[in-house]
Amino acid sequence: MANPVGPTPIDLASLKRAPKVLLHDHLDGGLRPATVLELAAETGYANLPATTEPELAAWFRDAADSGSLVKYLETFEHTVGVMQTPEALARVARECAEDLAADGVVYAEVRFAPEQHLQRGLSLDEVMEAVLAGFASGESAARTAGRPIVVRCLVTAMRHAARSREIAELTVRWRDRGAVGFDIAGAEAGFPPSRHLDAFEYMRDHSAPFTIHAGEAFGLPSIHEALAFCGCDRLGHGVRIVDDIDGVEPGSADFAGARLGRVAARVRDARIPLEMCPSSNVQTGAVASLEEHPFNLLAQLRFRVTVNTDNRLMSDTTMSKEMLKLVETFGYGWTDLQRFTINAMKSAFLPFDERLAIIDETIKPGFAVLIG
Numbered sequence: 090m091a092n093p094v095g096p097t098p099i100d101l102a103s104l105k106r107a108p109k110v111l112l113h114d115h116l117d118g119g120l121r122p123a124t125v126l127e128l129a130a131e132t133g134y135a136n137l138p139a140t141t142e143p144e145l146a147a148w149f150r151d152a153a154d155s156g157s158l159v160k161y162l163e164t165f166e167h168t169v170g171v172m173q174t175p176e177a178l179a180r181v182a183r184e185c186a187e188d189l190a191a192d193g194v195v196y197a198e199v200r201f202a203p204e205q206h207l208q209r210g211l212s213l214d215e216v217m218e219a220v221l222a223g224f225a226s227g228e229s230a231a232r233t234a235g236r237p238i239v240v241r242c243l244v245t246a247m248r249h250a251a252r253s254r255e256i257a258e259l260t261v262r263w264r265d266r267g268a269v270g271f272d273i274a275g276a277e278a279g280f281p282p283s284r285h286l287d288a289f290e291y292m293r294d295h296s297a298p299f300t301i302h303a304g305e306a307f308g309l310p311s312i313h314e315a316l317a318f319c320g321c322d323r324l325g326h327g328v329r330i331v332d333d334i335d336g337v338e339p340g341s342a343d344f345a346g347a348r349l350g351r352v353a354a355r356v357r358d359a360r361i362p363l364e365m366c367p368s369s370n371v372q373t374g375a376v377a378s379l380e381e382h383p384f385n386l387l388a389q390l391r392f393r394v395t396v397n398t399d400n401r402l403m404s405d406t407t408m409s410k411e412m413l414k415l416v417e418t419f420g421y422g423w424t425d426l427q428r429f430t431i432n433a434m435k436s437a438f439l440p441f442d443e444r445l446a447i448i449d450e451t452i453k454p455g456f457a458v459l460i461g
């Protein structure tokens with residue numbers, strides 16, 4: 090129904106009502122601080138760097154604010170450390186679905202690396218079972234609370250390790266039970282995507298999609314490899330694609346003279362989705378500040394940009410907060426936010442008919458109310 094008084098002002102409360110789509114969110118980067126403390130007590134994890142909820146929340150945010158991806162990733166030791174039992178994994182997954190739904194996310198792909206959750210003897214399949222059961226239970230709690238959400242899982246392999254082929258097989262094994270795609274994550278410099286070619290070949294051989302963290306802490310060659318050698322369907326971050334665009338001054342709003350190199354042109358022409366995570370990129374030093382984030386340049390040049398959280402705990406963020414930051418920095422309105430949201434839904438690893446239904450039945454009507 091149209092809003093008789095025109096567009097709703099954009100603030101955190103109205104953004105929470107907007108139907109949002111999240112493609113890049115790490116399960117082990119989104120725990121509630123209180124849950125980290127409780128799980129540590131329950132499972133006997135003794136290495137937490139703080140003992141109260143506010144101190145722990147601040148510790149994650151400040152430690153992640155390091156300007157270096159490698160240092161940023163060190164904070165995951167403590168979240169992964171408390172996610173080693175089926176009960177803990179299921180609880181974290183359930184709360185993740187509930188928290189996203191409460192923020193107005195209607196579709197989410199949440200990723201994690203099963204190989205990091207074997208410290209207490211679980212098998213890879215037991216880890217998958219616990220996490221997917223947690224998502225299902227979170228979905229049903231959200232439905233009961235009147236905020237329905239669809240949550241699917243992306244299965245990540247760690248790029249410094251050597252289990253990616255096995256993880257790709259795990260993904261395909263679970264694909265009809267909620268695992269919709271595969272990913273590689275972890276430190277990027279020194280660990281190029283081409284180290285994991287056999288995993289990507291396995292995915293392609295099984296007609297199964299994957300995304301690759303590329304162009305975050307390392308430059309254009311990483312993006313080129315991810316596309317040309319590995320054949321990824323989406324790019325995690327991909328911010329360094331800006332290195333292949335000339336003719337625009339950093340921070341300038343004049344995009345008319347932009348010239349795209351071959352890789353950037355390929356990304357735009359093939360409509361390769363970019364999973365952009367603004368706050369995370371500032372924390373890891375991938376960009377110097379939000380003002381200098383290439384999100385707006387890429388959006389204006391009509392790359393298929395999407396808005397994501399990456400790690401809600403480390404960045405003290407939500408989808409609504411990421412959108413608010415973009416609105417405040419670049420002056421976006423509801424129609425821009427709707428475009429980014431539809432970009433994301435079109436790029437999801439969900440079957441086409443299900444994507445279309447969410448766009449037509451949830452996203453467009455939800456934004457229509459706000460646009461007025």
Ligand SMILES: O=c1[nH]cnc2c1ncn2[C@@H]1O[C@H](CO)[C@@H](O)[C@H]1O
Nearest residue numbers: 115162165200201202245274275302
């Ligand atoms: O922005 C990122 N870049 C690369 N790796 C990441 C990022 N955020 C999290 N992880 C890594 O992915 C693992 C599985 O979820 C996390 O444990 C963390 O090591």
Ligand SMILES: [Zn+2]
Nearest residue numbers: 113302325399
């Ligand atoms: Zn990530």
